[in-house]
Amino acid sequence: MSGAFILDLRLAVDTVPVLALALSDIRLMNDTRFPWLIMVPRRPGKVEIIDLDVADRALLMEEIAAVSHALKAATGCRKLNIGALGNAVRQLHVHVIARQTTDAAWPNPVWGVGKSVPYRSDERNKLIELIRTALPT
Amino acid sequence: MSGAFILDLRLAVDTVPVLALALSDIRLMNDTRFPWLIMVPRRPGKVEIIDLDVADRALLMEEIAAVSHALKAATGCRKLNIGALGNAVRQLHVHVIARQTTDAAWPNPVWGVGKSVPYRSDERNKLIELIRTALPT
Numbered sequence: 269m270s271g272a273f274i275l276d277l278r279l280a281v282d283t284v285p286v287l288a289l290a291l292s293d294i295r296l297m298n299d300t301r302f303p304w305l306i307m308v309p310r311r312p313g314k315v316e317i318i319d320l321d322v323a324d325r326a327l328l329m330e331e332i333a334a335v336s337h338a339l340k341a342a343t344g345c346r347k348l349n350i351g352a353l354g355n356a357v358r359q360l361h362v363h364v365i366a367r368q369t370t371d372a373a374w375p376n377p378v379w380g381v382g383k384s385v386p387y388r389s390d391e392r393n394k395l396i397e398l399i400r401t402a403l404p405t
Numbered sequence: 406m407s408g409a410f411i412l413d414l415r416l417a418v419d420t421v422p423v424l425a426l427a428l429s430d431i432r433l434m435n436d437t438r439f440p441w442l443i444m445v446p447r448r449p450g451k452v453e454i455i456d457l458d459v460a461d462r463a464l465l466m467e468e469i470a471a472v473s474h475a476l477k478a479a480t481g482c483r484k485l486n487i488g489a490l491g492n493a494v495r496q497l498h499v500h501v502i503a504r505q506t507t508d509a510a511w512p513n514p515v516w517g518v519g520k521s522v523p524y525r526s527d528e529r530n531k532l533i534e535l536i537r538t539a540l541p542t
Binding site for chain 1: 452453454455459462463465466467469470473474477484485486487488489490491492493504511512513514516517
């Protein structure tokens with residue numbers, strides 16, 4: 269449960285980096301169907317939120333709030349979906365997803381629905397820039 | 406966005422009360438397939454976690470941790486799934502679900518999977534007692 273923090277390989281493949289906050293790396297899922305951020309606390313060996321100590325949990329909550337505000341501002345979403353599941357990828361990570369009533373899964377959760385539709389690099393960069401601008405630095 | 410706190414009718418129908426923590430009512434989903442708790446902060450008119458003020462968010466995180474520990478102790482689950490979705494029920498609520506690799510949805514999320522299987526009252530009461538015992542009072 270010690271050693272350096274290394275991003276899970278599947279998360280690395282499915283996402284691109286947006287920003288590093290004090291605790292968590294913020295990454296964008298490469299799927300145009302849903303504006304979908306993944307937060308990965310840089311703490312090696314953590315699986316559950318309760319594996320974090322109380323100070324890190326408090327920080328995680330405030331980073332979830334900051335990311336939520338930024339994603340809502342960037343997308344004008346109807347609803348945020350926030351989740352820590354980790355059934356497939358064990359490394360602790362939190363999903364923050366912007367939902368619209370017109371999206372490909374509404375009102376169901378997005379996980380496991382259909383196949384991802386990758387961004388063109390210009391549209392991906394534009395969304396990342398919007399989110400970065402809305403995040404505290 | 407003001408007035409008294411009233412539990413959403415669908416949550417009231419689908420769940421039974423377990424305990425009231427400082428911020429949140431803890432309720433058990435009436436579905437034997439998954440030991441599944443719902444946390445409802447008693448704050449009228451809230452939809453998103455970011456609708457809570459910073460003190461309530463901190464309290465919510467610590468209540469999520471307490472509920473997670475209790476549910477894990479009561480079930481010996483392989484993984485906790487934690488989520489705030491609210492696409493169907495707008496009232497702010499957080500799911501804390503005990504997952505096993507042998508359960509009816511693994512490794513997928515539980516939401517929208519099949520039909521719920523209600524508890525017999527004796528097994529429901531036994532589980533509620535286990536969870537209550539593991540929660541701070």
